[in-house]
Amino acid sequence: MWARCPSIRAIRVKLADLSRYAEAAGLSVRGAFHPRPEDGVPSRDTEPVGTLVLLGWAGGRHWPSFAASPEAVDGALHPLDRWSERVIGAMAKEFGAAALYPFGGPSYWPFQRWAQRGDNVFASPLGMYVHPVHGLWHSYRGALCFRQRLDLPPKEIQAHPCESCAAKPCLDTCPVGAFTTAGYDVERCAAHVRSAEGAACRQGGCLARRACPVAPGQAYGAEEAGFYMKAFLAAH
Ligand code: B12
Ligand code: SF4
Ligand code: SF4
Structure with missing residues (x-):
């Protein structure tokens, strides 16, 4: 290990x-x-x-x-x-x-x-x-x-971003409803990403993730997003 x-x-x-x-x-x-x-x-x-x-x-x-x-x-x-x-x-x-x-x-x-x-x-x-x-x-x-206990600064207390996000667009953006309050349906997601209709997810990354209004400027570029999707599909 x-x-x-x-x-x-x-x-x-x-x-x-x-x-x-x-x-x-x-x-x-x-x-x-x-x-x-x-x-x-x-x-x-x-x-x-x-x-x-x-x-x-x-x-x-x-x-x-x-x-x-x-x-x-x-x-x-x-x-x-x-x-x-x-x-x-x-x-x-x-x-x-x-x-x-x-x-x-x-x-x-x-x-x-x-x-x-x-x-x-x-x-x-x-x-x-x-x-x-x-x-x-x-x-x-x-x-x-x-092994040592290093000196660490006190942890900053910050607010949970989802608590002030009333619309929660991440939950209703996925074209096949793979994210629900019950969890993430991996098979449904992978089947869509692999299909002809899944080109947007394949090339630009997860649409549900991209719909989040927090830090849009930090979203991954097309090359990085495509790399993760390729790795995800290779594992499914
Ligand atoms: C197995 C796994 C998966 C599986 C199953 C996820 C699942 N349903 O649990 C699959 C392959 C589907 C997956 C997919 C993704 N994953 Co993943 N995954 C893991 C991995 C290797 C192990 C999770 C685990 O079982 N931990 C053991 C338990 C005991 O640890 P835990 O911390 O207590 O468990 C937490 C997670 O299971 C989490 N959880 C529960 N449901 C889900 C669902 C999703 C989608 C995720 C991401 C997490 C998650 O909640 C638990 C409680 O805190 C972790 C790395 C790690 N070692 O944690 C990455 C990890 C969780 N994944 C990560 C990511 C980013 C993804 C993806 C979104 C993108 C990607 N890899 O590019 C994709 C989603 C696919 C998509 N269409 O975009 C990141 C999350 C970073 C973050 N911001 O939180 C991690 C931490 C990897 C990393 N190197 O940073 N993943
Ligand atoms: S869209 Fe982003 S901030 Fe809003 S609930 Fe989803 S993850 Fe949280
Ligand atoms: S990658 Fe596409 S199909 Fe998979 S959860 Fe995200 S939006 Fe849905």
Whole structure:
């Protein structure tokens, strides 16, 4: 389950240093927290993890780092997951952390639950988590686990964006009604996206997601949206 544990060096890690390294590598620090037993963070070599730092993307600005990478063009399977393992694996080694990833299951580490602890995100009617600044346009690429309890700033309290969204256009935009209050009908979605009528979803990304009024300026470009849809269809 653990990515290979690097040797532990006695370094004093600061969140600001992690953030600088991450940005230069094409990632952002997407939150951090001191795990409690109920968070489901696995212990590291039998010792509890003192701090979990989430890494990911927000908006479309990180896409070019991946698009220019060897993984994006080598034609092998799971290019973004392999890019994440390489970049986050190197970061883990640099800072004496161990890495966990959101992919590679089943089973999966509960990244969305962790995001609720460390980031300002809220469950949306779509299942995806909505961020007050990035809307639905964000994702997690991995997490760094430190034995130490790093100094963390207090978590900002922000309002749940869906509570002030009376119209909830995300729930009635999907042409085949794949998102309902009962959940997400994956098969119905995939069948439509694959069909001739599904060209808009295939090329521009999920229409329900695009209908959300939060942070429209951060919506993914056509190349990034198309890449995710291709990966989604390959898995279904
Ligand atoms: C399995 C999975 C799927 C499955 C099933 C989703 C489902 N119905 O649960 C499929 C393949 C369908 C899927 C699709 C998508 N997924 Co997905 N998925 C996952 C994965 C790998 C595991 C989820 C899980 O079982 N976790 C284990 C449980 C125990 O963890 P948890 O945090 O407590 O569980 C939460 C989720 O299950 C969530 N949830 C419940 N229903 C749904 C429905 C949807 C659509 C989503 C996204 C989440 C969700 O609520 C739970 C409670 O917090 C996660 C990564 C991860 N490790 O979490 C990504 C993840 C949830 N997916 C993500 C995304 C963005 C998507 C897509 C929207 C787009 C994409 N991948 O490009 C698509 C939707 C398809 C579309 N047409 O647009 C993101 C969500 C980011 C965010 N903003 O919240 C995650 C976190 C991956 C990431 N790297 O960031 N996904
Ligand atoms: S459209 Fe409204 S309800 Fe749906 S995710 Fe966006 S803010 Fe939340
Ligand atoms: S991708 Fe298209 S079919 Fe699937 S849920 Fe989104 S709008 Fe509906």
